Amino acid sequence: MKKKVxxxxxxxxxxxxxxxxxxxxxxxxxxxxAGSQVxxxxxxxxxxxxxxxxxxxxxxxxxxxxxxxxxxxxxxxxVGIIAFFMGRFVERKKQGKGE
Numbered sequence: 298m299k300k301k302v303x304x305x306x307x308x309x310x311x312x313x314x315x316x317x318x319x320x321x322x323x324x325x326x327x328x329x330x331a332g333s334q335v336x337x338x339x340x341x342x343x344x345x346x347x348x349x350x351x352x353x354x355x356x357x358x359x360x361x362x363x364x365x366x367x368x369x370x371x372x373x374x375x376v377g378i379i380a381f382f383m384g385r386f387v388e389r390k391k392q393g394k395g396e
Contacts, residue, residue: 316323336343352358359367
């Protein structure tokens, strides 16, 4: 079991770092950038039908650092919820076997 975990961890590390060394001059951009570029190519006159609420309230674009902070908070809340329910399921399973 321990050997399998170590092999999987090595595999994850390789999957994460091999592209950085193999594709040295590649640009790693986000999906938002790629999507907006494709939309611009398909329909150059496209205008968005909605804008971010926080940007509308503030009256200007949100700095990248604040966007990253909000994304981190959102993802940590999601991980907390998932971990909570996974823990509950594990405990239920343990209690069911103990009886």
